[in-house]
Amino acid sequence: MKLGIFDSGVGGLTVARSLQRSGCFSELLYYGDTARVPYGSKDANTVTRYALEAVEFFNGANVDALVVACNTVSVVALEQMQRFSNKPVYGVLEPGVMVLEQLPEIDKSARVLVIATRSTIGSGEYQRRIQQLGYNNVDALPTPLFVPIVEEELYEGAILQETFKHYFKALPKPDVVLLGCTHFPLIAEPISTYFDGAQTIHSGEAMLQWLKQHLDLPEQYAQTPITILASENVEAVKRVATRWQLNL
Amino acid sequence: MKLGIFDSGVGGLTVARSLQRSGCFSELLYYGDTARVPYGSKDANTVTRYALEAVEFFNGANVDALVVACNTVSVVALEQMQRFSNKPVYGVLEPGVMVLEQLPEIDKSARVLVIATRSTIGSGEYQRRIQQLGYNNVDALPTPLFVPIVEEELYEGAILQETFKHYFKALPKPDVVLLGCTHFPLIAEPISTYFDGAQTIHSGEAMLQWLKQHLDLPEQYAQTPITILASENVEAVKRVATRWQLNL
Numbered sequence: 001m002k003l004g005i006f007d008s009g010v011g012g013l014t015v016a017r018s019l020q021r022s023g024c025f026s027e028l029l030y031y032g033d034t035a036r037v038p039y040g041s042k043d044a045n046t047v048t049r050y051a052l053e054a055v056e057f058f059n060g061a062n063v064d065a066l067v068v069a070c071n072t073v074s075v076v077a078l079e080q081m082q083r084f085s086n087k088p089v090y091g092v093l094e095p096g097v098m099v100l101e102q103l104p105e106i107d108k109s110a111r112v113l114v115i116a117t118r119s120t121i122g123s124g125e126y127q128r129r130i131q132q133l134g135y136n137n138v139d140a141l142p143t144p145l146f147v148p149i150v151e152e153e154l155y156e157g158a159i160l161q162e163t164f165k166h167y168f169k170a171l172p173k174p175d176v177v178l179l180g181c182t183h184f185p186l187i188a189e190p191i192s193t194y195f196d197g198a199q200t201i202h203s204g205e206a207m208l209q210w211l212k213q214h215l216d217l218p219e220q221y222a223q224t225p226i227t228i229l230a231s232e233n234v235e236a237v238k239r240v241a242t243r244w245q246l247n248l
Numbered sequence: 249m250k251l252g253i254f255d256s257g258v259g260g261l262t263v264a265r266s267l268q269r270s271g272c273f274s275e276l277l278y279y280g281d282t283a284r285v286p287y288g289s290k291d292a293n294t295v296t297r298y299a300l301e302a303v304e305f306f307n308g309a310n311v312d313a314l315v316v317a318c319n320t321v322s323v324v325a326l327e328q329m330q331r332f333s334n335k336p337v338y339g340v341l342e343p344g345v346m347v348l349e350q351l352p353e354i355d356k357s358a359r360v361l362v363i364a365t366r367s368t369i370g371s372g373e374y375q376r377r378i379q380q381l382g383y384n385n386v387d388a389l390p391t392p393l394f395v396p397i398v399e400e401e402l403y404e405g406a407i408l409q410e411t412f413k414h415y416f417k418a419l420p421k422p423d424v425v426l427l428g429c430t431h432f433p434l435i436a437e438p439i440s441t442y443f444d445g446a447q448t449i450h451s452g453e454a455m456l457q458w459l460k461q462h463l464d465l466p467e468q469y470a471q472t473p474i475t476i477l478a479s480e481n482v483e484a485v486k487r488v489a490t491r492w493q494l495n496l
Contacts, residue, residue: 035284035294042283045480046480145407148396150391152392152393154326158410158414159407159413166402211253232291232293233290234291
């Protein structure tokens with residue numbers, strides 16, 4: 001199975017990494033819209049317009065399915081993308097919520113914290129889906145500074161810790177943190193540590209689990225080559241991919 | 249004189265504010281390309297393409313001159329904009345460097361620090377122009393985190409101070425800091441304080457001084473109305489303008 005992966009920029013590489021390491025796919029094609037990143041602070045209409053341009057690209061790219069490796073796009077544009085794509089399109093919301101249901105030691109009384117960009121949190125989509133399942137202790141918080149902090153590779157240290165305090169200090173301690181932005185897996189460990197070992201849900205791992213449960217995907221490939229394309233500066237995207245330990 | 253002001257997003261509002269308060273202009277027309285902000289991390293080719301679309305817009309907008317209220321655009325696209333515009337186009341680099349020459353207590357032995365986005369610093373344009381004037385102690389540093397910090401309105405506090413330490417701790421103390429990004433005037437005071445009262449150069453004030461010296465601009469208007477337009481979410485731009493104390 002040859003999978004397309006779409007993101008607004010580099011964040012989706014954390015999803016690509018999970019998929020590449022799984023051995024379930026013959027080939028990956030990643031496309032990042034780096035010329036117009038970030039999407040997280042843009043209008044739903046604008047994001048949908050850009051996402052449909054990506055669909056046009058993938059419609060001509062000979063993939064078997066398309067993964068939307070971006071929470072913002074999954075929230076606002078998934079249905080439209082599915083309508084205009086000639087292949088199945090999968091977003092990260094449903095997988096993230098599915099994994100929540102499968103975590104050990106988490107029941108409906110668990111305290112769930114969703115963190116994401118302003119647009120993802122503002123949409124209320126994660127909160128709505130999680131509450132529909134019967135979880136009543138759900139906090140949701142936009143944490144936009146984590147994106148540039150990750151892009152500056154400040155995965156530890158005082159800036160990150162002060163930003164944790166700024167965002168988290170008024171919150172009750174969660175049992176599980178749903179990382180609703182594909183940049184955040186790179187700071188999953190310090191977030192978990194800040195909250196005394198809270199579990200974290202990672203869009204890439206959630207997507208992999210979801211695909212395995214919904215498609216016939218034996219782990220049969222010793223290597224999964226990935227092609228990386230971008231609307232600008234593809235070399236910068238490849239450098240990030242290397243730093244984030246994808247196998248180029 | 250009716251002036252057009254172009255920026256990639258909201259940062260240029262600090263320039264618009266200086267121009268609005270001066271009483272030198274009959275009217276201002278601000279356009280922010282919010283659908284594609286930020287430009288600071290994008291390729292020169294991409295930024296130039298976007299800037300020329302803005303020129304097309306202003307060519308039809310009946311302004312007497314166009315101010316580029318964005319350092320990134322001024323560095324990479326000013327000449328092309330001047331070629332395709334039907335009115336004069338002014339960038340912020342020349343004014344900033346001119347003001348450096350006019351500061352009290354600053355001579356050629358002064359230590360000058362330029363801070364800006366990665367693309368502005370990477371171009372070397374400010375450094376080249378300042379060194380050409382005979383300044384030998386010039387440091388230049390990309391400080392990209394200041395942009396989201398300002399957009400999150402963290403104008404003071406621990407995150408800002410830790411970010412100062414992160415960027416500045418290895419630097420010799422400057423006598424003057426050239427703020428090479430239109431977001432940075434909002435943290436000019438804490439930057440100056442961090443460096444024991446170093447002077448700061450602000451693109452908006454520099455542009456105003458430059459225009460006054462090069463054009464016939466009596467301070468004749470009690471009020472200068474400003475029209476704000478954007479490629480998306482103009483209401484968000486207007487909210488920022490109000491918070492930054494423009495007179496809408």
